Amino acid sequence: MGTSGDWSFETLAIHAGQEPDPTTGAVAVPIHQTSTYAQDGVGGLRGGYEYSRSANPTRTALETCLAALERGAVGLAFASGLAAEDTLLRTVCAPGDHVVVPSDAYGGTYRLFAQVLERWGVQHTSVDLTDLDSVAAACRSDKGPTRVVWCETPTNPLLGLADIAALAEVAHEAGALLVVDNTFASPYLQQPLVLGADVAAHSTTKYLGGHSDVVGGALVAADAELGERLRYHQNALGSVPGPFDSWLVLRGAKTLAVRMDRHCDNAAAVAAWLAERADVAAVLYPGLADHPGHEVAARQMRRPGGMVSVRLAGGEEAALRMCERARVFTLAESLGGVESLIEHPARMTHASVAGTALEVPADLVRLSVGIEAVDDLLADLDQALG
Ligand SMILES: Cc1ncc(COP(=O)(O)O)c(C=O)c1O
Numbered sequence: 001m002g003t004s005g006d007w008s009f010e011t012l013a014i015h016a017g018q019e020p021d022p023t024t025g026a027v028a029v030p031i032h033q034t035s036t037y038a039q040d041g042v043g044g045l046r047g048g049y050e051y052s053r054s055a056n057p058t059r060t061a062l063e064t065c066l067a068a069l070e071r072g073a074v075g076l077a078f079a080s081g082l083a084a085e086d087t088l089l090r091t092v093c094a095p096g097d098h099v100v101v102p103s104d105a106y107g108g109t110y111r112l113f114a115q116v117l118e119r120w121g122v123q124h125t126s127v128d129l130t131d132l133d134s135v136a137a138a139c140r141s142d143k144g145p146t147r148v149v150w151c152e153t154p155t156n157p158l159l160g161l162a163d164i165a166a167l168a169e170v171a172h173e174a175g176a177l178l179v180v181d182n183t184f185a186s187p188y189l190q191q192p193l194v195l196g197a198d199v200a201a202h203s204t205t206k207y208l209g210g211h212s213d214v215v216g217g218a219l220v221a222a223d224a225e226l227g228e229r230l231r232y233h234q235n236a237l238g239s240v241p242g243p244f245d246s247w248l249v250l251r252g253a254k255t256l257a258v259r260m261d262r263h264c265d266n267a268a269a270v271a272a273w274l275a276e277r278a279d280v281a282a283v284l285y286p287g288l289a290d291h292p293g294h295e296v297a298a299r300q301m302r303r304p305g306g307m308v309s310v311r312l313a314g315g316e317e318a319a320l321r322m323c324e325r326a327r328v329f330t331l332a333e334s335l336g337g338v339e340s341l342i343e344h345p346a347r348m349t350h351a352s353v354a355g356t357a358l359e360v361p362a363d364l365v366r367l368s369v370g371i372e373a374v375d376d377l378l379a380d381l382d383q384a385l386g
Helices: 009-015 057-069 081-092 107-117 132-138 164-173 224-237 243-254 256-275 294-300 315-325 374-385
Strands: 074-078 098-102 123-127 146-152 177-181 199-203 217-221 280-284 307-312 341-343 364-368
Touching: 009 057, 009 243, 009 256, 057 074, 057 217, 057 243, 074 081, 074 224, 081 107, 081 146, 081 177, 081 199, 081 217, 081 224, 098 107, 107 123, 107 146, 123 132, 132 164, 146 164, 164 177, 217 224, 243 256, 256 280, 256 307, 256 374, 307 315, 315 341, 315 364, 315 374
Parallel strands: 098 123, 098 146, 146 177, 177 199
Antiparallel strands: 074 217, 199 217, 280 307, 307 364, 341 364
């Protein structure tokens, strides 16, 4: 085997940061369930660890692995995706600054900008990220400079695509950082830092964890200096994951590549099947040739992902009925686990953005296509649609 510098994604996922334990030879990274570490004399740290908010060996293994998977300099793990976002924004913004946010994004992210950071004195402008001129026009250099252009691609729940390389140029021209929420794609399908972004953000609750059994978040910085500033704030703000949650995400990451390939196979089959139905008004899936972001997806993603959204011809009533009748698809929030989930964004995950520019249509149903047998998934959707 070569050095980690030339290992491919699948190998890094299993080995980066995960050397066998030097004292016991344990192949699986131990869960270091400890808050503190004995010192040999004042300041005499044995392995560099002093207190688990600052660092913990299980979390270090996960953070090293995440940095390798995103091809970044520094990886950091958090207690949730929103904790990661909050720490990032409070590291790079100060009261009086400005951020550009997408007009289509996860509702919780928008709530953080609109309800929390706004009160802290950080203003935002929401724009359509596919319109690069509007993004450039929204960036400010004078009073309250723009520190961050926030990008989510594909978006939750409308599966919109943004061109990461083009946005990086616009953001950098304006002196801002480009941050990409890479939750929907996962680092296996898309690597924002390689495309020019400064930070990749994740809800590791989703594909990285992969089994709907943990809530977590991550940041990976392309640049070591920015990474160390983020690390300082990770400790100063303190929203870190515990050792067991870190271990669950690390275990999930090992199988990310094989799971994502199966998610993509199943999602492509589900999207093609739904596109043929008269009771479906539109299928939103970047793998379909009529998706407006199809070419961008083909350029910057390995495959189009495991998420499919549909708009039903029968409107909200039909959407609610489909959600309630599905059986293999479990009616639940979240996504990215091995099991298929179905939800009604307007009343569930995106209820917090009702009445804002980010409101989502009531006839929309979001599917997180799992890795079950595809025939069972299609049969379930058939009976759910009636
Ligand atoms: C795209 C995206 N980003 C961020 C988050 C927030 O992550 P968490 O729920 O882990 O705080 C979510 C949660 O659904 C999400 O879908």
